[in-house]
Structures are given as C-alpha cells and as structure tokens.
Amino acid sequence: MGGVPQGSRDGGNPLRQLSLDQLRRRTSHKWREYPDDVLPLFVAEMDVPLAEPVARAITAAVALGDTGYVVGEAFPRALAEFARTRWGWDELAVDRTVLMPDVMHGVVEAVRLVTGPGDAVVVNCPVYPPFYTFVAHAGRRILEAPLGADLRLDLDRLRDVFRQARAGGRAAAYLLCSPHNPTGTLHTADELAAVAELAGRYGVRVVADEIHAPVVARDARFVPYLSVPGTEDGLSLMSASKGWNLAALRGALALAGPAAAADLARVPFEVSESTSHLGVIAQTAAYRDGGPWLDALLSGLDDNRRLLAELLAEHLPAIRYRPGQATYLAWLDCRALGLGDDPAAVFLDRGRVALNPGPTFGTGGAGHVRLNLATAPEIVTEAVRRMAAAVT
Template identity: 60%
Template sequence: MGVGARSSSFANPLEELSLERLRRRGSMKWRTHPADVLPLWVAEMDVPLAPAVADALREAIDTGDTGYPAGTEFAESLAGFASRRWDWDGLAIDRAAIIPDVMMGAVQVLRLITGPGDPVVVNSPVYAPFYAFIAHDDRRIVESPLGPDLRIDLDTLEETFRSARRQSGNGRIAYLLSNPHNPTGTVHTSEELAAVARSARRYGVRVVADEIHAPLVLPGASFTPYLSVPGAEDAFSLMSATKGWNLAGIKAALALAGPEAAADLHRMPEEVHHGASHLGVIAHTAAFRHGDGWLDALLAGLDANRTLLGELVAAHLPGIGYARPEGTYLAWLDCRSLGLAREQDTPDLAVVTDLAGPAQLFLEHARVALSAGHIFGTGGAGHVRLNFATSQAVLTEAVTRMGRAAVLHAP
C-alpha cells in the first residue's frame, strides 16, 4: 500500500532555513549542545512549518480558539489521509481515541492489556524510550533482536513469543512494534506484518504498533498499516502527524483499535483524552487534511538526502556501514570498525544523551551530535543514529567532519 514522494509545487522544505535561523530555535535539538556543534541526533527536522498547519494555527490564535479539543475531525482527517496515501479504508472513527502523544498512548494501551510484571516484546535495537517507558511502568522487557538484514527475524520473534507464553502460562503478553522501524529506517512489508499477526494470534500476544513515522516512507517502499493485515483485529495502532510535519512540540495523537480491541480502548481513563492540546489537534488535523503537497516535497528532499548520505559515507567514512533506510529520516550507521563499541549499558530515558563510543568521538572531535547506538538496546553498541532531515550543506559538512575525526582516531 502507499506512495512515495510525488511531484509537488512546494519547494524542498529542508533547504529553506539557514543554519543561522535554525540556531535561534529553542528546542532540544538546538539547545542541548554548544553552538559549534551540528546537531543530527534527536528526531526534529530542520524545516519551516507546513503552510497548511501554520494557517490553521494562526486562525485559531486570531479567533482565540484555545479551549478544549472536541469532535472527531482529527480521526476523520487521518482516515482520509490513510485512504489517499495507503489505500486503507479500514480506520473506524468510533475506534479512535485522542491521546497526548504516541509514547504516552503506548503506555496507556499497555496498561489496558497487561499488568505489572507482564512481558512486553520489542525488536532490538529499537527506539530507546520503549525501554524506559515500559520499565518505568513495571512491565518486563523481552528483546527479540532484528536479523542481520535489520528486518524482523520472524523465526526469532515466534520463538520469543513461544518462550514468553511458556513462562507466563495464561498471563498477558504484549508486543510493542515499531512500524516503520526506528532506528534502522526499515519499512515492514505486508507479508512480514501478516506473519507477525499469525504468530501473535498463535501465542495470544497483543500487538501495539507505534506508527508515528508512517507518513515518512520513501520511494521504493510502501507503508502497510498494521491494523490492515489479517489477524490484527485485536491489535492497536498509535499514529500522529508529529514526525511527518515536525510537530513534536504541538502534542496530539490517536490510538486506534482493531474491532476486537474496541472494548479495551473504551476502558482507557477519561483523563487520558484530555492530555492532548487543542492547538495540537488543530495542527495535526490540518497536516493530515491539507498537508500532502508539502509532505511530497519533504519526501523528495529526504530521498535526495539519503542518496547523498550514502555517497558521503562512502567517500569520507569508508569503514562505516550504511544501511540505506526505506523510511523515516534516520540512518543507522555501523561504526564497529572504529573499535569503540560500548557493550554493557541498559537503555533508559535518562541516558538518551549519553554519548559513549563512536557518538562521543564524533561529538568531541568532529563537533557533530548523533544518537549513541547502545541506548537502542541489544545490537546497538558500536552504532550511531544520524538524523538526515537537514540541508545538504549541513549534511555534507557533518559527514566531512566525521570522516576527519575517524581518520585521526583510527585504531
């Protein structure tokens, strides 16, 4: 299902803001490190706000529309987007609930379907906050590592489910799926997801799909909503416009339930739905309803940047492995050849800026901030995650600096 980048009348958003203007931002990406550091770490994009989103927010501010969110327009806008972009008409408005953001939604859904001490399976290496949020809510993390090709190892996943079921007896088991996968940029195929659903059904595992990067699938791949595959009727999906339109600071998201999970979703506490900002709902609704053209221009820019990144890595970091991402704006670089892998860390939200190993090398000696691989769990040590949602000038300068640092500190 789905489409990649299409022709657009919008300019490439990644080339619209100068480094000087970006440095005036007050967000985490631009305030965590000194001004001489090029920040390619946290998942914020170097883009202006999409005009449709900016217009909607201005209208709300001009009319003082800053009260409480209401109605179903947010879910309706996502349903329309899903139909246009992914050929999916299965998003049921009566099985959609507003939540503050995707990770808080994941916690709330896991509370509905698991209890303290219950296992939650993840595919490591995976988005670091999965570990923190699950552990902090007193659930037990069980890793099912990705295969060498950075795709879901279906045999390993089935064995993980089987083992968890054997240990839990009649207890509850959940699987927190990243689709598309963060940090690798892998986009799971419909066949892979159908196999996941069959295995989850076989062992009574409830799937919760974090699909926050769903709008960001690049040419050559297609996004499949997890709830669209056979066997996913008792599963959940979490979606928002956060990543596609750079709206992390304007919070809103949706929890979607399959038909067999609707009763569970309806048990979600009422106060959870009040956590989203009305301005956030307005912004996300506008993005899904009117933001296609801007998104197409962004996807074209990201496609060009992932190609450029591959060329830059080959030229300046020839010993570093680059797995060309199929989606997101995140690249997973294998830096184990540098001999700086850090193997013994437990991922935790508190260490998302702990830049040991190659990330520390590139920060200290190249003045480039990347996400350290060890925080993404087993299989992450010796890697870094690089955010390529920036201008080609910044990307080129960053990788050139990294190349110089790697040469100077080669083992």
C-alpha cells in the first residue's frame, strides 16, 4: 500500500513506531472488524506500542504470578499526583474514590446512585454513542441538549433541558463528556462553573466522564469538573485507558465531591471487586511513570491535527473540520459533499476507509463522520487520499 509506513522506528513519537504489518497482526476490534484492504480509523484504539513503564509493571506482575484480587490505594494516589502535576489540582481526595471495572460501568453505577428508573439523563449531542445504550440499559431515559453551532456547550439550551428533566419533581442527572467526544472540545473553567451553577439551581446531579482527560493539546490544560466551584455534589469517572491505550487492561476510578461521598459509599461491593488487579497495576504505572511517553504522544497528535487540516483543505475542502484541543478524534462535517446522512458508508464502500458514522452520535450527527487520529501520519495521509478518491 503506497504511502503507509512499513517499519518506522521514530523513538520520539509512539504513533510512528509500528508498521502496518505489525498492526495487522493485532487481534483487537480495530484490526479484526474489517478486511485487510480497509484502513481502520474508527474505534478508539491507538496505533502505538505499550508505554515501557506499563509494560514493565504488568510483565513483572505476570512473572511473579501476581494475578489475584485488587486491593490498596496505589491507583488513586497515582492519579492524585498526576492531577496535581498536570492540572494543578491538589484536592483529589483519595478517600472519596472507588474502583470501577471501567469508565462506562462507572457511569452506569453513578447514574443509578443519583436517579431512579425512568428518570432523565441529559447529554450534549452529538456525543459518544454508548451514552445512549448504557443509559437505556440502566432503565433511564435520555434527554438531549445539543451543542451550539460552535461545538461548545449551549448553556441556555442546557438550562431549558434541565427544567424539562426535573418536571414533576423527578430526579435527574447530567452526563457531561469532558473533554467532549467526538468534537475534541476542551471545556473551560468558566463553562464548567456555569454548568455547576445551573445544576445546583435546578437540582440536577452531574456525572462527568473524564476518560480523555490526559489527551490534550500541548498548549492547553484540562480542567477537572470537581475542581471548579459549586461541584460539591458532583461525581466523576477517570481512567488511564485512553491516554495510554489500555482498553484491555481495564480499570477506572469514581471520584466524589464532598457532598457526594455518601452516594459513592453506596456503590455495591461486587462492582469494585470486579476491577482487574492487572488493570489497576497498569493504570497505576501509567499515571505514576508514563508522563514522558504521554508527552511524546501528545506532540504526535498535535502534528496529526495540523496534518489533517492541511490535507482536507487541499483534497477535500468541502469538509469542515475544527481541530479540537483534546482527544485523538476528529469530527468531520461532510454535509457539503452531498453523501446523505451516513458519509462513513460511502467512504468505506468506495474508499476502503472505516470511520464512525455520525448518526450514531445522536442529534447533530447526520452528515458527519468521526476519524481516529491516533495513527501514523502516513496512514492519515493515505486515508484522506482514499476519501477524496471516493467522492470524485
């Protein structure tokens, strides 16, 4: 395949260290969903080797037979130190954290803690598709508060939907995606404080999915929801899963503000007990020792965002792309191409590039696709070439 890396070994950029042949030997979802003639840029897996500190930690555990049940506070303590050094947040209370098997299981547990069956959960669409399926599985109903035209939180619309959610005095939750998936929007401290004020005014409990928190542009800083004023009754879910590509080494933490500690204490024992010990070892190593590897990744992602913008401007100028400050995902507005509600189907069929279909992200997703930038720049280049050929 022309233009695709066949053996790059750029030691500074994790995105350039694996060849396409090596990647195709993987057995994960990204590399087994489609035939080999398809470039997979859909599911949120990164084309990187495992960070060396993580590899050492889990290899040592396996060699020792350290594969029992999880225990201890090493994971939350490592996250607390990471939060202090990376985000300037030194108020992460280890005693207000609970282990979770992964972030989405944690989201479901948090929603169950603060709402009852049939209550509303507000989301900002277009948004991560499992929000819809997991919330429905939990027996709650989704209310959409669409993002604004600038792909940022629309606080006026959020206020109106909060009112609707609380109609009749029912409990309600707001599932905040921070940073936002799929747009890559990084919420500001002022925006989060405004969210907290609205939630407090209308009695809506906030559950923040902050799984992409480590993945921000090098000139930006993530703001934890629980670090802003008015979030005392908030809940948050964090994990190293996205920052260090650890989906197979599951683990997450639920964090509570001071007024939500009693809620977190009601998490069933079997939920925390189901967290993987090896996953916790990997997560701890990532937060504690994976900073240099993460920095190299973030620089590579910054380069890929710029590259994608340049390639689209040259080859597919009808596609609108606003590079986000966070995540490794690109949200592409393809409506001007006239490909219908699901351009991803056209790019797959005609171009052999697999992208996420926009309609699965809820209202506002039609005519869009999500592209995973966490790959070699040569693969990004080849993908855009194929996409352009698919519409000519």
